[in-house]
Amino acid sequence: MQTLVMIVQFILGLSIIVGIHELGHLLFAKLFGMRVESYTIGFPPKIFRFKWRETEYGIGALPLGGSVKIAGMIDESLDTKHTNQPPQPWEFRSKPAWQRLLVMLGGIMLNALTGIFIYICITLTLGDTYLSKEEVNKHGILPHSTGIILGFQEGDKIIHINGKDFTNFADVFSPRTLLETNGYYTVERNGQQVRIDIPANLLEKLAADKEKVEFVSPRIPFVIKAIQPNSGAQQAGLHPGDRIMEINRQSTLYFNQLQAILQAHAGHQVAITYLRNGNLEHTTGQVNAAGKLGFCTNSLLEYQKKKYNLAQAIVVGSKRAIEIVRINVVALGKIITGKVSASKSLSGPIGIAQIFGGQFDWIHFWNIVGFLSMVLAFTNLLPIPALDGGHAVLLGYELITGRRVSGKVLENIQKVGLAILLLLIAYGFFNDLRKLFW
Incomplete structure (x- = not known):
């Protein structure tokens, strides 16, 4: 059951993050009058689709990504049919470089804003x-x-x-x-x-x-919370609220001390000194074979x-979201310089799913979604071909020099980028399997 809960959370969380990312591209494209042919969450085959105006919206069977197909753009689909035709006014390639740049950065911006919004909401709701x-x-x-x-x-x-x-x-x-x-x-x-x-x-x-x-x-000081029936603790006359001070004249002020001493005397009778209503009392009790007296505790x-008001939550939540990006920048630098091993640090889909865990809790779920949304924003900003950051570098070059990169060069860059991405995905998946079985 825990595995099922983990898988459901992973699929739901990743779908939200990817859906928001692709929505960022779609909104900017439509804002600048570009024709968006399709918007898909997940990879083919499609299990659900519908068309509204010129755009087909769909959900793929493999929830590990998504895509937005914009007319006149060379993307991961490597569709180059349009390159032999004159540019049309609704196509990506016919728009000014600054508009194309905003379209490419739209997913990153929306992911970042989503992560910040989630952390602000959590901070405002829960405080610290x-x-x-x-x-x-x-x-x-x-x-x-x-x-x-x-x-x-x-x-x-x-x-x-x-x-x-x-x-x-x-x-x-x-x-x-x-x-x-x-x-x-x-x-x-x-x-x-x-x-x-x-x-x-x-x-x-x-x-x-x-x-x-x-x-x-x-170290955790503790007090008895409840006594188990027919246990050594009940037979010793211990009550909720008592503090176990010593067992066999050994200090048990902290829970780890209590555990170690009880384990050492499993199956034996022990002398117990406890504090009740400010007075030290003495008794004896039978430790069972598992090293337990038979009570549960409360931490002292x-x-x-x-608590934060709205203005404070905006500042604190935003800082926490931005800190995630800073940490990823530092971690990437340590991986590149060899100070941290990539094989032990990078994870694939299994590792991401494990972050969600096998218990469902809305606060934990949204905390992870916010975290992954910021991570996705940072990752896509990296200047790797086929990622949004790679496109942004080429468009930045065009804005600075006034020279556009040719369609053929873009196609080859996309091929190289896709190969790099597939290798990184395979590497992350291999790391997941290695951590599980080796």
Whole structure:
């Protein structure tokens, strides 16, 4: 069922993003009086189509892209029949270069505006809920496998990132932080400050270890939320609201400590010291074979909540959307310079689908759609033949020099571009399979 939910979200999300992108081309083309022959979401064969005025609208069976066919334009279809005929006033090629440029950039602009709009709406609706640095540093952090390799120790307090103060604990493992050149953390350990460098390939390591990006997490103080019937906790007389302070004279102030001690005493009777109504109490309880006493907990960490009005949400949401593009620029630079491995960083359709996940949540869904919309805008702006950015470079050349690139040259450039795109798609798909099975 989770796989089905993931596939449905992937198809729906990608269709929205691609549909908006192609709509950007269509709107500008029609604005400048160009004839749009077809608008399609997905690749052939078409499973649905209808015609309105001169344009056929359709949905393809393969939801991995889309297209807009504009009369008089050499695009990925490589249709060159019109090149032997005189230009017609409704054709792409008969329009001024600045109009053709706006048509090519229309999809990018609409994707970017959509991503910004989504982030503004999410920011306005939800605001921010986060753990502050101060709250986490009351208790210190718990490093996981990659965090231990980096040099973190349990109880460390992260006080600076790249020598600067920060507020939101999530900044510790944000892409902006992890992709920073010569980045580092400053931690307080036993009253001394220690520097921990951020490797240039940290994101690679996290992917290779199949570990969550949160390579460190806060230590969690806890209180008992509920007691399971007929459990060791019930027999010990524990109640909701109790705090387990020690087990067999070992501290259990934090949940990870509790888990480790219970696992070590699985199947045994243990001495329990707990806090109830400000008083320390003592009892004994039976740990089951799975290393459980039989209760669930609530975290005592206090989260900060912040709401934004419309003007604030516009500023904050826009910054968050634009930050996605900045992060992609930095990541691409690291891939090109060899600081980050392309094979471990680039994904295909399977990897994109996995971002949506197997649980459906509207906020998560729109957050991913907004993210991918900004990524698509950035990707299409790259000066690769067959992409919008490649067309924009040629039209920019025409605007500057006044010389138009010939139809034959455009056709050959499109062929090269399509070959590059097909290779990149195949490479991304291979990476997906490698990550799944190797």
